[in-house]
Amino acid sequence: MTDKVRVRFAPSPTGSLHIGGARTALFNLLFARHNNGVFVLRIEDTDTERSREESVAQILRSMRWLGLDWDEGPEKGGDYGPYFQSQRLELYRREAQRLLDEGKAYYCYCTPEELAARREEMMKAGKAPRYEGLCRNLCDEDRKRYEAEGRKPVIRLKVPQEGQTVVEDIIRGTVVFENSVLDDFIIMKSNGVPTYNFACVVDDHAMKITHVIRAEEHLSNTPKQIQVYKALGYELPRFAHVPMILAPDRSKLSKRHGATSVEEFRDQGYLSQAIINYLTLLGWSPLDSEEIFDMDKAVREFTLERVNKTAAIYDVKKLTWINGHYLRELDLDYITDQIIPFMVKKGIITEEESGKKYEYIKQAVALSRDRSKTLDELADAIAFFFKDVTEYEEKGVKKHFCKENAAELLLKGAEALERLDEFTHESTEHAFRSLTDSMGLKAAELIHPTRLAITGRTVGPGLFEIIVLLGKEETVKRMRKAADWIRKHGAGASAS
RNA sequence: GGCCCUGUGGUCAAGUGGUUAAGACACCGCUCUUUCAAGGCGGUAACAGGGGUUCGACUCCCCUCAGGGUCACCA
Numbered sequence: 096m097t098d099k100v101r102v103r104f105a106p107s108p109t110g111s112l113h114i115g116g117a118r119t120a121l122f123n124l125l126f127a128r129h130n131n132g133v134f135v136l137r138i139e140d141t142d143t144e145r146s147r148e149e150s151v152a153q154i155l156r157s158m159r160w161l162g163l164d165w166d167e168g169p170e171k172g173g174d175y176g177p178y179f180q181s182q183r184l185e186l187y188r189r190e191a192q193r194l195l196d197e198g199k200a201y202y203c204y205c206t207p208e209e210l211a212a213r214r215e216e217m218m219k220a221g222k223a224p225r226y227e228g229l230c231r232n233l234c235d236e237d238r239k240r241y242e243a244e245g246r247k248p249v250i251r252l253k254v255p256q257e258g259q260t261v262v263e264d265i266i267r268g269t270v271v272f273e274n275s276v277l278d279d280f281i282i283m284k285s286n287g288v289p290t291y292n293f294a295c296v297v298d299d300h301a302m303k304i305t306h307v308i309r310a311e312e313h314l315s316n317t318p319k320q321i322q323v324y325k326a327l328g329y330e331l332p333r334f335a336h337v338p339m340i341l342a343p344d345r346s347k348l349s350k351r352h353g354a355t356s357v358e359e360f361r362d363q364g365y366l367s368q369a370i371i372n373y374l375t376l377l378g379w380s381p382l383d384s385e386e387i388f389d390m391d392k393a394v395r396e397f398t399l400e401r402v403n404k405t406a407a408i409y410d411v412k413k414l415t416w417i418n419g420h421y422l423r424e425l426d427l428d429y430i431t432d433q434i435i436p437f438m439v440k441k442g443i444i445t446e447e448e449s450g451k452k453y454e455y456i457k458q459a460v461a462l463s464r465d466r467s468k469t470l471d472e473l474a475d476a477i478a479f480f481f482k483d484v485t486e487y488e489e490k491g492v493k494k495h496f497c498k499e500n501a502a503e504l505l506l507k508g509a510e511a512l513e514r515l516d517e518f519t520h521e522s523t524e525h526a527f528r529s530l531t532d533s534m535g536l537k538a539a540e541l542i543h544p545t546r547l548a549i550t551g552r553t554v555g556p557g558l559f560e561i562i563v564l565l566g567k568e569e570t571v572k573r574m575r576k577a578a579d580w581i582r583k584h585g586a587g588a589s590a591s
Numbered sequence: 592g593g594c595c596c597u598g599u600g601g602u603c604a605a606g607u608g609g610u611u612a613a614g615a616c617a618c619c620g621c622u623c624u625u626u627c628a629a630g631g632c633g634g635u636a637a638c639a640g641g642g643g644u645u646c647g648a649c650u651c652c653c654c655u656c657a658g659g660g661u662c663a664c665c666a
Contacts, residue, residue, distance in 0.1 A: 107666045142665055207664060214663090223593045224662070249664055267596070276594050276662085284664040291666045315595055315661040338597080338659095345658060373603095376615085380604055384614040403604080406659060410602045413616040423629075466628040491626095527625095542625040554627035 100132025102306050104165070105295065107139040108150035111356035112157035114409065115310065115340040115348055118374045120163050122337055123308050125375070125390075125397035127166075135302055136168030138179045139295070141288050146181070157357040161367045162390065167302075175302040180294050183301075187289040190297050190327060191250050191282060199326040200282060202248035203230035204241035225278035226251070247285035252293075252326060254279050260318035265306075265335040265399045272318040280319055292316055296323040299332060308335045308399070311406070335399045338378050339406045348409075360414075364437060364469030368425065369418035377407045387420055419468040430464060431457045437474035443481050455480070458564050462556040476555070480565060484551035484573060487580070491553040495544040502578040505548055507534075508541050509574040518567045520559045527559075548577030 104120040106112065112120075120136075127134040136158070140146035155169060167173025177183060194200035203226075214224040231253065233241075241248070254277045262270040282293035289297070299307060314336045324331050342352040354360050360370055368389065375393045376386060379402050422430060435449045435456065444452065459477040467473035487496065495501065511526040512518075527545075531538045542558050549570055550561065562570050 105666090109666075139666060145665070203664095210664085218592080221592065225593095247664095262595095270595070272594075278662095281664055286664075288664085290664070295666085310660095311596070312660055313666090316666090318595095336596085341659075343602085347659080376603065378603095380614095384605075386603090386615055405597055405604095407604090408602060410616065413603065416616055419629090463628095468628095524625095537625090539625050546626065552627090556627085558625060 098303070098305055100127060100130040100306060101135060101302065101304050102127050102132060102308055103135035103137050103299070103302065103304050104163075105137045105139045105298075105309075106154055107142060107145075108147055108154060109142065109145040110150055111358055112154045113348060113355055114357060114360070114370070114374065115355075116154075117157065117161060117163070117357050117370070118340060118377060119308070119310050119337060120158060121161075121371065121374050122379070122397075122402070124163055124165075125393050126306065126308060126399060128394040129397045132305075133166045134164075135173070135175070135304070136165035136171075136178065137298060137302070138169060138181075139291065140179055140181045141291065141294050143181075143286070143288060153358065157361075160361060161357060161371055180289075180298065183294075183298065184288065186301065187283070187294055187297055188287065191289070191293070194252065194282070194326055195250065197326075198253075200250050200252050201231055201233070201279075202238065203251045203279075203281070204233070204238070204246045204248050205229060206246065223276065225276075226280070228279050231279060249281045249285050250283035251279040252282050252322060254319075254322050260321050262314070262317045262321065262334055264314070264317075265333060266338075266402050267314070267336060267404060270314065270317075274318075277318060277322065282323065292319045293323055296320050296327070296329070300324070300327070300329040304332050306333045306335060306399075308337060311336045311339050335402070337402055338404060340377060341406050341408045343408055343410070345408060353411075364471030364473070365414065365418050366421045366425070366433065366470070369414065369421045372421070373414045373417050377409060378402055387417065415468045422467060422470070422473065423464050427457060427461055430470075431460050434460055434470055434474055434477075437470050438478075438481075441474055441478070443474060443478045452481075455564075462560050462564065466555070479550045479552075484549065484576075486551060487547055487577070488552050491543075491547040494553070495547050496577070496581050496584075498544075501544055502581040504534075504536075504541055505544055505574045505578040505581070508545055509571045509578075512562070512567060512574075513571050515567065518563060520563055523562050524559045544577075545574060549573040 102123045104116075104123045106116055106120075124134050126132070138151055138154075140151070151169065158165070165171060167175060168178045191200065195202075205226075210226070213227075217224045230251070255274050256277075258274050260272045260274055260277070262272070264270055280292060281290050283289050298304075317334060317336075321331065340348060342348045344352075348355050354363060357370070361367070371390055371393075372387065375388075375390075379397065381388060381392070381396050431453065435444075438444045438456070439446050439449065444456070449456065456477075459480040460473065463476045464473055467476050498504075507530060508527060511530045512523060515522050515526055527541055528538050531541050543553070546555060546558050546561070547553060549565060555561065565573075
């Protein structure tokens with residue numbers, strides 16, 4: 096009989112959601128959905144010093160933004176709550192007491208200072224730093240004496256010093272640890288709060304977690320946790336340790352590597368779909384070689400067996416490429432909605448204008464989105480549709496504004512456009528081409544300076560698309576303004 | 592340092608004893624074109640090293656080396 100699959104993502108709220116954490120959450124979600132299971136979110140806030148409420152909010156926000164929806168957890172509830180470890184202290188204390196009563200755990204009165212000193216000694220002696228079980232067999236008298244000294248005890252688990260602890264990992268296979276490398280680790284701190292290795296086990300059991308899918312850094316913790324499972328008489332879940340995500344220099348991801356949190360990527364203009372797609376590809380691969388796919392396909396095909404064992408270095412270039420793909424393929428209204436906050440932030444439009452100019456923004460996006468990789472870039476790329484040109488790209492000036500007849504040509508072009516009754520792609524293009532034909536010029540000789548005049552740049556969408564969207568009046572105005580600029584700066588003069 | 596994990600091009604990554612060792616990103620050409628992208632076509636580039644096992648190893652075993660993780664009253 097197979098139990099319903101239940102997995103969990105259990106972040107500690109000590110910072111933002113990292114892309115590594117997001118990937119772990121994603122794999123849990125994919126596995127749960129693939130198996131019609133339940134995805135639980137649990138907040139591991141037992142570190143009273145470092146846990147912050149703002150972090151919880153940020154993590155939830157990031158997960159929602161990515162579409163990593165949990166079935167049970169904060170703001171959602173469920174039959175196995177509460178989902179904050181700080182609200183489950185009674186349970187841990189009860190289980191710890193049980194261990195105490197059964198003689199499987201004991202109070203330890205050593206102070207952090209004493210412990211640190213001994214650890215250092217052992218290190219100096221070239222030995223592995225481990226607790227030697229000093230308080231393992233304390234008599235009542237010793238205990239009373241320590242209590243009288245005002246020492247607050249921790250609770251340690253009695254770990255067997257012989258034999259081995261075996262981790263059967265779905266991704267890594269059988270991993271054997273000698274028990275002699277384990278020590279009597281702390282399960283309850285002196286403040287009555289459990290440590291990670293204890294709380295995690297108690298909760299995974301209480302929440303009926305069937306598969307523990309987490310980052311590889313936890314593999315070495317697993318034998319300890321297995322000892323807790325055994326002491327408590329719990330059945331073991333299945334374990335799967337997914338490879339880590341490393342920075343480009345092969346070290347662990349940290350702030351010095353630029354953007355690492357989900358929110359930073361979002362603010363840089365990456366779409367959630369792109370991040371999900373990219374993260375899915377880090378450590379896992381689909382059956383076929385098509386690398387662009389949505390979460391539905393990932394859910395359909397996801398198995399832990401196809402997760403590879405090697406740590407992956409994340410590559411922003413590939414993420415950016417995927418982002419570019421979604422930028423041009425996703426629904427136009429959706430991209431338009433996404434671009435607005437970026438435009439507002441950059442001062443290109445105001446919040447109020449965004450509603451009124453929605454259709455116009457949408458058309459600008461339609462013209463430019465092929466050429467941008469991120470929302471941030473795209474916002475810059477369409478800025479000229481909303482704000483007058485204030486400067487001209489230098490290399491463009493040299494190339495297109497410094498010719499003898501540059502100003503005159505722009506003026507003639509403006510006139511030709513002005514005469515048009517119908518202002519369409521066809522009519523404007525025709526006007527330009529017949530003008531240049533009559534002057535014995537190539538159309539490009541007018542097109543390029545015009546682009547520079549009305550956008551300030553040498554690159555961008557097709558000129559006539561721009562002209563039509565920008566409108567006759569504005570186009571003509573900008574062309575004349577550019578002609579003035581050229582005269583002022585002198586034909587043949589180099590860029591200012 | 593002890594223990595554990597890992598090792599296919601610059602990066603991601605197929606591959607599970609016999610393959611011309613896929614594909615993608617990046618890079619470089621060509622093409623399309625009013626520019627830039629996008630698209631199309633093509634190219635450079637890899638099984639860490641050494642021993643075994645085998646008729647035959649990228650695939651299995653051992654050693655070396657390299658990278659990573661972990662050794663807290665952090666998770």
